[in-house]
Amino acid sequence: MLRRRLPEASAFLRQLLGRGSHEGRAGAAASPPFRHFIEHLTGAAASISHAPSDLAADTARGGARGGDPASLTVHFLHHSCGLAEADAVKAAARVRLRSTKNAHAVLALLRDTIGMSPAQVARLVAAHPAVLASSTIGPKFGFYLHELGLSAAEARRFLLASPNRFLTAGLDSRLRPNHRLLRDLLGSDDNVHAAVKQSIELIYENLEVTLLPKLQALRDHGVTEKVLVKLVTTHPKAVVHRSTRFDEGLAAMKDFGVAPDSGIFPYAFGVFAKIYQSKWDRRIENYLSLGWTEEQVRRAFIRHPYCMSVSDDKVRQLMCFFSEKLGWNPEYVSSSPIVLSFSYEKRVLPRYKVLNILVSRGVIKKGIKMSKLVISEKQFMERYVSRYQEAIPQVLKVYKARTGCAVK
Incomplete structure (x- = not known):
């Protein structure tokens, strides 16, 4: 008998939950604790919860009769934003939604305009729930995408990396003035875009x-406007971060003998200024442990500054390979240190295999020289793969093969 009456009891309790909307009396609506008790009792929570699209209308009605913004906010964060219930409760403590109209519009912008996935939306809202209450996010996305020229993927990356600054910087007080200043300094929208991609x-x-005083210091040091533009577009963090390292960088360039008006200056200064001194010292020690001299390290840096950005593990692996397979010593490698920036598994090893076959067949008679690793992909294909692939088919086969032992 009890089992036969349960559906009727459940229906009665659900009807009781909805009495407030039918009778129009604020006191008739079930209070949130009472509602939760009945939902738990009947197991009807899922069947009576409202779809996200209905929340705005529910909020308008609930607000008129004293609805609970906290409960609405948790519901929206959980069901519309994808937050786990516990995370929704935590996020609701930092934002209160009295209407979901703006929040729905924000979600549409995040998903449709910059292509954020549901997981990314949940991550953003959990970290910065105030985004749902933003009334300026639309115009700001217009600036980032159309005036600044960021792609949707770039805007998405910057937003997730620093949501607070991305969303709270004033459009007319900070964003547009900075954009105009950079365009005047760098000369073109393309240069501004390149610089901002490197450092938002x-x-x-x-x-x-943060920027103009450093640029003036560089001018006083003898750096030309052309070199300044290249520095800001390739290594902007060197001139917007760490003023102490900035001063050390100027001294180091003088010590290295890097002329301030030379083409290598923006790269050498940019790399040096971005590496903390402790890390710089470790990199030098790593080279010395592999048989390099300090003079060879200095020479390599001046010729190819990015050799100091290569990880210690990768330098060790490449130097071991060059020494054992090719017989190259530190003196030879330091003369063309760009080889240390090459991918071992995608460039060095496949080219070595091709060249080694050609050496074994007597096609190459003077051994494998550095120039054969340095030439462009097109040149290497034409000279050593396409040219011999019919007579020696193995060259094409080994060149297309890739190993899985990546070193970054």
Whole structure:
């Protein structure tokens, strides 16, 4: 008998939950604790929960009769934003939604305009729930995408990396003034785009404080405008971060003998200024442990500054390979240190295999020289693969093969 009456009891309790909307009396609506008790009792929570699209209308009605913004917010965060219930409760403590109209519009922008996945939306909202209450996010996305020229993927990356600054920087007080300043300094929208992609701080920071004084110091050091443009577009973090390292960089360039008007200056200064001294010292020690001299390290840095950005593990692996397979010593490698930046598994090893076959067949008679690793992909294919693939088919086979032992 009890089992036969349960559906009727459950229906009665659900009807009781909805009495407030039918009778129009604020006191008739079930209070949140009472509602939760009945839902738990009947197991009807899922069947009576409202779809996200209905929340705005529910909020308008609930607000008129004293609805609970906290409960609405948790519901929206959980069902519309994809947060786990516990995370939704935590996030609701930092934002209150009295209407979901704006929040739905924000979600549409995140998903449709910059292509954020549900997981990315949940991650953003959990970290910065105030985004749902933003009334300026639409115009800001317009600036980032159309005026600044970021792609949707770039805007998405910057937003997730620093949501607070991305969303709170003033459009007319900071973003557009910085954009105009950078365009005047760098000469073109393409250069501005390139610089900002390297460091979004160029759009957020007070450039009159963080950037312009450093640029003037570089001019006083003898750096030309052409070199300044190249520095800001390739290594902007060197001139917007760490003022102490900036000063050390100027001294180091003088010590290395890097002329301030030379083409290598923006790269050498940029790399040096971005590496903390402790890390710089470790990199030098690593080279010395592999048989290099300090003079060879200095020479390599001046010729190819990025050799100091290569990880210690990768340098050790490549130097071991060059020494054992090719008989190259530190003196020879330091004369063309760009080889240390090459991918071992995608460039060095496949080219070595091709060249080694050609050496064994007597096609190459003077051994494998550095130039054969340095030439472009097109040149290597034409000279050593396409030219011999009919007579020696193995060259094409081994060149297309890739190993899985990546070293970064």
